[in-house]
Amino acid sequence: MPVQSHSRAAQVAYQDLKRLHLDEAASLVIGSVEERRRGERVYLYDKFRLGTEIRSRYLGEATPELRARIAQAATLKAEGEARRKSMARLARVLRAEGFMAPDRDTGALLLAFAKAGVFRLGGTLIGTAAYGLYQGELGVRFDSEELAQTGDIDFASFERLSVALDDRVEESPDQILQALKFDPVPGIETRQVWRWRQSSGEALVEFLTPAFGDETIKPLPALGVSALGLNYLNYLIAAPIPAIALYRSGVLVQIPRPERFAVHKLIVADRRRGGPDHAKSRKDRAQAEFLIKVLSDDRPDDLAEAYEEAMRQGPRWRARLDASLSLAPETAERLQGVL
Template sequence: MVDLHITSLSRSAQVAYQDLLRLHLEETASGLIGSVEARHRNGRTYLYDRFRIGTQMKSHYLGEDTPELRDRLASAARLKAEAEERSKSMGRLARLLRAEGMITTDRETGSLLLAFARAGVFRLGGTLVGTAAYSLFQGELGVRFDTDDLAQTGDIDFASFERLSVSLGDRVEEDPGDILKTLKFDPVPGVFDRQIWKWRQSSGAAMVEFLTPAFGEEVVKPLPALGVSAQALHYLNYLIANPIHAVALYRSGVLIQIPRPERFAIHKLIVADRRSGGPDQGKSVKDRGQAAFLVTLLAQDRPDDLADAYSDALSRGPRWRHRLTSSLSKMPETRDILSTLVK
């Protein structure tokens, strides 16, 4: 039997993380300039900050409409007045989390996430995926990760829905490609069409990639809101549906967006099988390890969320079920846990 060594963060660390996340969300809401405008698309409602500059009306995307976002926006004036005190509190909470042993984001990744956050990448639908996102579940789930669990593959991946990017009517304040060049990343043109959706670090092995769900062929597609192109991949729509906010522990924290942990776990089972026999086969071991850890933890703490995510994936057709069954055949303990949740 494999011992996954699940250790909880202290109660003070868990409270500090939730407070830090709340303060970052309030910081975002405090930037409201004009009035809140609701726009309806495809059964969803999106909120915008609508304001005038000279004789022109401008719109700034705020996020999908939720009661929590509405409440924060309603308190924008008060939140703006509390900016100085909030900044001090964020610094104090970040120091407390470091003292409690929460693993921080390395300098290179942290500076990249901060630059992307300031440019609006996460506000406009960008979601951090892969091992970089996995590391941030330590705060969301209140657990302590070993450094081996967080060993980077060298990739920092971002994903977004193409249709959302097209329909938002807003754009990043600085192109990610320009940010990456400043941070010493070189563009890597595609083999066939020369489109650029990934960048390689000039002096290291890190690779930044932009991805989008494939609804058909896995081709390169534009993400207008983010100002980049992205490689379309199957199964990614499942992973980035209904993402959550998280704080990367760099400086006083960076507010970003990551997948839901239960969807991340099930998606890793699918990706692990997809990589078997391919050039990325070595990564499938890490995929299964991350999935096993999250399934074991979520089965204890969030069994309903995990059961819903697994049932959703199983309901999507024989190809999905085959991928899951193939990975779980190598993971009998994880298979047994999931089988008890979904009859």
């Protein structure tokens, strides 16, 4: 099936809406900006007084883009009302242009998590919920089958980042989930909770974190949750990007880079093949194939770099990639064509 692009107007509207949401986030700075170095990385904090107490609020890694926005915080704050009206208008434009929106329950959950600071503090939306948001990043249309939800809403974050940030969400995810009628699902062996199931539906929310060997439960103190460690996940959530979920006037979230998502899906598809999640394996491969088809035409250098990085990780990684690509010869040919 040929790839269909969104109109130029829709692509411009999406980029404008994302920019306005990033401006809105920067406008919330109320104190002085503090820099903290962790190894080779520099993180920015909003340092302010609350009563007699000095507090710090994590803003993000010190990129040139974030620094530039923070420098304009006062101006952005003054433009708040006009900006929010523009955000509502752009969201209407995107709906009229056929952008797919999350269902009501998923949208409400993402909005509550965003307000609590889950994405600001390193949380990354992954899985099919993230896949659907590439319609804006890549400017392409997805059909209903491609966006069919599995019922899972997955979030991932690095344990070391969560420990290093020295900041916490403003409301814990378990409180949010309970308010949205999700029940905790304790692990069979440890009784630790890293996933919640919707009491009146099929949605399952899971928190995950990279593992490097044993796949055990680990704490994510910045997010106030525990998470299941999974191998290969460190590759997926490295250098995530902002995206907009089209709920209300849009929700600013964080998702993996599309080229990493595509390559990681090939790995996950092989892990699941022949097991209890075999049906998900086919869906993983289909998502990878579609993204690789788009990226090989539109962003071949990004795709090549992501694929080569995964292949350098070692024989186990290469074996899983080769196994999935043996079932998708056209995709394998596309990958070879960008190298």
